[in-house]
Amino acid sequence: MLPLSLLNAxxxxxxxxxxxxxxxxxxxxxNCDNFMNIxxxxxxxxxxxxxxxxxxKECYIRGSTIKYLRVPDTLLDAVKExxxxxxxxxxxxxxxxxxxxxxxxxxxxxxxxxxxxxxPIRGGRGRGRGM
Amino acid sequence: MLIFSVFKxxxxxxxxxxxxxxxxxxxxxxxxxxxxxxxxxxxxVFDEARHPHMMAVKNCFIRGSVVRYVQLPAEHVDxxxxxxxTRREAAAQGKR
Amino acid sequence: xxxLQGYVDHRVLLILQDGRAxxxxxxxxxxxxxVVLSNSKERVYSMDAGVEEIELGLYLVKGDQIVxxxxxxxxxxxxxxxxxxxxxPILPIRY
Numbered sequence: 493m494l495p496l497s498l499l500n501a502x503x504x505x506x507x508x509x510x511x512x513x514x515x516x517x518x519x520x521x522x523n524c525d526n527f528m529n530i531x532x533x534x535x536x537x538x539x540x541x542x543x544x545x546x547x548x549k550e551c552y553i554r555g556s557t558i559k560y561l562r563v564p565d566t567l568l569d570a571v572k573e574x575x576x577x578x579x580x581x582x583x584x585x586x587x588x589x590x591x592x593x594x595x596x597x598x599x600x601x602x603x604x605x606x607x608x609x610x611x612p613i614r615g616g617r618g619r620g621r622g623m
Numbered sequence: 624m625l626i627f628s629v630f631k632x633x634x635x636x637x638x639x640x641x642x643x644x645x646x647x648x649x650x651x652x653x654x655x656x657x658x659x660x661x662x663x664x665x666x667x668v669f670d671e672a673r674h675p676h677m678m679a680v681k682n683c684f685i686r687g688s689v690v691r692y693v694q695l696p697a698e699h700v701d702x703x704x705x706x707x708x709t710r711r712e713a714a715a716q717g718k719r
Numbered sequence: 720x721x722x723l724q725g726y727v728d729h730r731v732l733l734i735l736q737d738g739r740a741x742x743x744x745x746x747x748x749x750x751x752x753x754v755v756l757s758n759s760k761e762r763v764y765s766m767d768a769g770v771e772e773i774e775l776g777l778y779l780v781k782g783d784q785i786v787x788x789x790x791x792x793x794x795x796x797x798x799x800x801x802x803x804x805x806x807x808p809i810l811p812i813r814y
Contacts, residue, residue: 493747680789
């Protein structure tokens with residue numbers, strides 16, 4: 493499973509992000525891209541030493557400044573399930589020469605982003621929240 | 624790219640990798656990639672009494688960017704060949 | 720990157736540039752060596768107490784923060800009583 497598939501599936505989910513400088517951000521993921529640039533909403537920011545707090549309505553974090561992200565445990569199964577389904581849909585579509593019908597219904601990407609990579613895994617859950 | 628090739632010729636040899644966090648790890652070089660990331664097998668950490676963190680680890684992946692030194696087995700490096708190859712590459716670069 | 724192949728679905732130890740040691744099951748990785756760890760725990764080393772394990776759950780670590788990923792040998796892992804281990808934390812990377 494690709495790290496970016498997990499991140500994509502985390503849209504609208506709560507997460508904790510620690511930056512390389514030790515600051516942490518707690519919030520819900522609004523959007524992300526393939527550089528791991530992210531936007532969060534309803535954010536609690538904590539200073540590196542943990543003694544200062546800020547509340548932010550929304551914030552943007554450049555991917556290159558991130559150390560790690562902590563996401564809900566349940567996402568792993570959700571992503572795995574989705575991949576299995578996408579694989580099966582792909583297989584039946586190829587086998588029966590039915591053009592990806594299984595895939596189609598599940599919200600194929602409305603927007604251009606992500607078309608470059610990842611094939612049938614993308615789309616589906618939690619995207620399409622316009623920014 | 625030259626050094627990448629050198630490392631490739633050293634697969635299955637015993638090397639010691641010193642990291643930029645002062646850990647020193649000896650093991651059998653299993654593979655290397657273009658970033659000089661390294662896979663080591665049968666690893667031993669230098670001064671394990673002080674560094675017990677990797678006691679249960681037998682093989683590992685080391686990110687190339689955190690490597691300070693790699694000690695190579697001298698008998699398996701043809702330095703004459705390496706010098707010639709380095710000159711050739713330098714000359715090729717000069718022409719461009 | 721052929722070199723992380725074989726660690727997926729295995730329990731691994733991950734050492735970060737800031738010196739943290741995290742164990743977990745490698746759920747996936749990509750070319751930049753970004754890594755997903757499930758059921759992860761941080762191992763906190765100190766000289767005056769045994770190793771403390773802190774539950775972290777599902778973790779996505781950026782590749783540029785990674786120092787080392789080691790495959791944990793389950794048998795060796797079982798034989799070690801973490802509460803008896805006293806050690807300095809791993810040093811952070813210094814350039």
